[in-house]
Amino acid sequence: xxxxxxxxxxxxxxxxxxxxxxxxxxxxxxxxxxxxxxxxxxxxxxxxxxxxxxxxxxxxxxxxxxxxxxxxxxxxxxxxxxxxxxxxxxxxxxxxxxxxxxxxxxxxxxxxxxxxxxxxxxxxxxxxxxxxxxxxxxxxxxxxxxxxxxxxxxxxxxxxxxxxxxxxxxxxxxxxxxxxxxxxxxxxxxxxxxxxxxxxxxxx
Numbered sequence: 001x002x003x004x005x006x007x008x009x010x011x012x013x014x015x016x017x018x019x020x021x022x023x024x025x026x027x028x029x030x031x032x033x034x035x036x037x038x039x040x041x042x043x044x045x046x047x048x049x050x051x052x053x054x055x056x057x058x059x060x061x062x063x064x065x066x067x068x069x070x071x072x073x074x075x076x077x078x079x080x081x082x083x084x085x086x087x088x089x090x091x092x093x094x095x096x097x098x099x100x101x102x103x104x105x106x107x108x109x110x111x112x113x114x115x116x117x118x119x120x121x122x123x124x125x126x127x128x129x130x131x132x133x134x135x136x137x138x139x140x141x142x143x144x145x146x147x148x149x150x151x152x153x154x155x156x157x158x159x160x161x162x163x164x165x166x167x168x169x170x171x172x173x174x175x176x177x178x179x180x181x182x183x184x185x186x187x188x189x190x191x192x193x194x195x196x197x198x199x200x201x202x203x204x
Contacts, residue, residue, distance in 0.1 A: 001195050004041040005032040006049050034195050036188070039181035042174055044189075052164050056183055058130035059086040061108065061120065062093055063154065065136045070096040072169055073135065076176045077102055083183055088129060090120070111153045124157045132158045132165045133172050 007030055031048035035041030046053060054060065060080055064070045070093055077087055077097055087105050089097060094105045108123055109116040123129050136151045158165045166172045 001034050001036060001198070002038050002041045003032060003034050004038065004045045005030055006042070006045040006051075034190070034192070037181075038174075039178045040185070040187065043178040043182055043187065046175075046178065052130075052162065053179065053182070054085070054130035054164070056179075057084040057086075059088060059128060060131045060133060061088045061123065061129045061154075062133045063090045063120075063135075063151065064093050064133070065151075067096070069135050069169065071100075073133070073172065074100045074102065076133075076172055079176050079180055083180060088123065111150045120154060121157070124154070124161060124163065127161055127163070129158075129163055132163055134158075134165060134167055135169055135172070136167070 029049075031045050033041050033044035033048055035044055043053070062073060062077055064073050073093075074097060077089075078100075081087055081102060081104070087097070087102070088108050089105055090110060091107050094107045097105050106118070108118050108120045111120055113119065114121055124132075132154060134151055134154055155165050155167070157163075166175055
């Protein structure tokens with residue numbers, strides 16, 4: 001069996017806090033779970049930490065900075081699409097997806113383009129998005145500042161409307177893996193003693 005521990009955050013209680021991870025300690029708690037494999041344990045740990053997992057067939061907003069990261073997130077978008085999720089993306093991210101053969105992508109205009117429709121702001125505030133995958137990256141300092149201001153608003157709005165936010169490729173990959181596992185398998189809850197009974201040695 002496998003054990004996974006995930007942090008729990010309280011960004012909702014911290015006015016204006018940016019839910020992007022850095023070197024500072026931001027978590028206010030942790031949840032640890034055991035499972036039959038990584039995806040199973042990770043899925044249980046997320047649920048224990050009150051991470052609202054999107055259901056199959058719901059919608060995901062993907063906004064990724066930098067050409068390399070956009071290409072790396074393509075397999076994740078493809079898996080989500082195969083599982084029946086609606087994919088929303090910003091213009092450049094959607095272009096990369098289409099070139100990779102991913103169709104039926106809905107383009108949402110950026111936060112600063114609020115006069116253009118459909119717009120990210122409207123979709124977040126109307127809860128038309130069930131998961132945000134936002135992996136920021138900028139090239140020049142000016143571009144980075146513009147991108148971060150726009151994407152900070154996306155992340156912050158998602159928090160305020162209780163929409164789960166993922167900000168790293170590694171976490172996005174693990175999450176998609178867990179969602180795919182949930183779609184194909186039935187989650188089995190076992191007690192700690194049951195897991196211990198399967199070991200060749202005894203701790204108590």
